Amino acid sequence: MSAVQMHAGMHPIDDGLVRRLIADQFPRWAGLAVERWPSGGTVNAMYRLGDDLVVRLPLVRGGGEDVSREREWLPRLAPLLPTRIPEVLGAGQPGRGYPWPWSVYRWLPGGHPAEGAPGTSVPLAEDLAAFVAAMRGIALPAGPVAHRGGPVASLDAETRAAIEELRGIPEEAVDCAAATAVWEETLRAPGWDGQPVWLHADLMPGNLLVDGGRLVSVIDFGCAGTGDPACDLFPAWNLLSTEGRDVFRAALEVDDATWIRGRGRTLSQALIALPYYRRTNPAMAHNARHVIRTVLGGN
Numbered sequence: 001m002s003a004v005q006m007h008a009g010m011h012p013i014d015d016g017l018v019r020r021l022i023a024d025q026f027p028r029w030a031g032l033a034v035e036r037w038p039s040g041g042t043v044n045a046m047y048r049l050g051d052d053l054v055v056r057l058p059l060v061r062g063g064g065e066d067v068s069r070e071r072e073w074l075p076r077l078a079p080l081l082p083t084r085i086p087e088v089l090g091a092g093q094p095g096r097g098y099p100w101p102w103s104v105y106r107w108l109p110g111g112h113p114a115e116g117a118p119g120t121s122v123p124l125a126e127d128l129a130a131f132v133a134a135m136r137g138i139a140l141p142a143g144p145v146a147h148r149g150g151p152v153a154s155l156d157a158e159t160r161a162a163i164e165e166l167r168g169i170p171e172e173a174v175d176c177a178a179a180t181a182v183w184e185e186t187l188r189a190p191g192w193d194g195q196p197v198w199l200h201a202d203l204m205p206g207n208l209l210v211d212g213g214r215l216v217s218v219i220d221f222g223c224a225g226t227g228d229p230a231c232d233l234f235p236a237w238n239l240l241s242t243e244g245r246d247v248f249r250a251a252l253e254v255d256d257a258t259w260i261r262g263r264g265r266t267l268s269q270a271l272i273a274l275p276y277y278r279r280t281n282p283a284m285a286h287n288a289r290h291v292i293r294t295v296l297g298g299n
Contacts, residue, residue, distance in 0.1 A: 063222070074088060108219065130251075145196075152189075236248050267296075
């Protein structure tokens with residue numbers, strides 16, 4: 001990850017701070033090795049703690065809200081899902097000058113899948129569809145509103161602003177007219193008129209762990225909540241091969257309007273992410289370019 005700061009208001013975090021927080025609040029783990037874990041994430045810093053634990057600390061104020069959401073909902077969601085999800089083992093509090101809540105989780109093994117690679121075809125598509133279907137089937141009451149879970153129109157101003165920004169970055173070679181056309185088709189599509197469903201709402205490759213081409217864990221539930229089911233179709237364009245995309249859609253029995261909204265939401269996220277992260281987060285910028293090529297190329 002680039003040394004350039006991703007966000008305004010980021011709190012400095014280093015190995016020493018993590019060691020001090022652990023020693024103060026979880027002395028039983030004070031002797032374990034602490035090592036920064038490279039991550040393409042945008043909201044949290046991650047540190048391995050020994051062999052079996054990982055510490056996640058928000059980089060910005062909004063990340064503290066995600067920590068609270070995970071603490072409340074992960075234990076309720078875990079028994080209802082077919083795939084392992086994070087388990088909070090320690091609820092850290094502000095301290096040593098660090099201002100926000102943070103957590104210690106059980107380490108989940110696996111690697112992140114690569115966009116469009118051969119291993120992103122049928123088996124992974126089937127696993128992802130099973131996870132998404134299980135999320136949609138959850139009946140836990142009083143769930144929070146998912147991040148990005150509201151009407152597509154709520155993304156309009158930010159999406160159009162991102163397209164205009166990309167017009168001024170010729171080296172990214174984004175076909176802004178084509179992006180606008182896809183976005184306007186998204187806005188014309190019928191909205192979701194059913195009951196809100198449970199969503200992970202951030203199914204990026206960096207939030208998926210695979211082994212042997214199969215999904216073994218889904219992580220980072222900071223955006224989770226209820227909303228439009230199109231929000232969990234992101235992997236169709238940000239990860240899966242053409243064959244995998246077809247399998248994913250068929251397994252979830254996605255209607256045309258929901259598919260159009262899902263494609264548009266995924267494109268919107270990529271259009272917004274690319275100018276924001278192109279100098280600070282190579283993983284996010286790379287995936288954004290992949291989505292834009294996939295959607296605008298009709299692949």
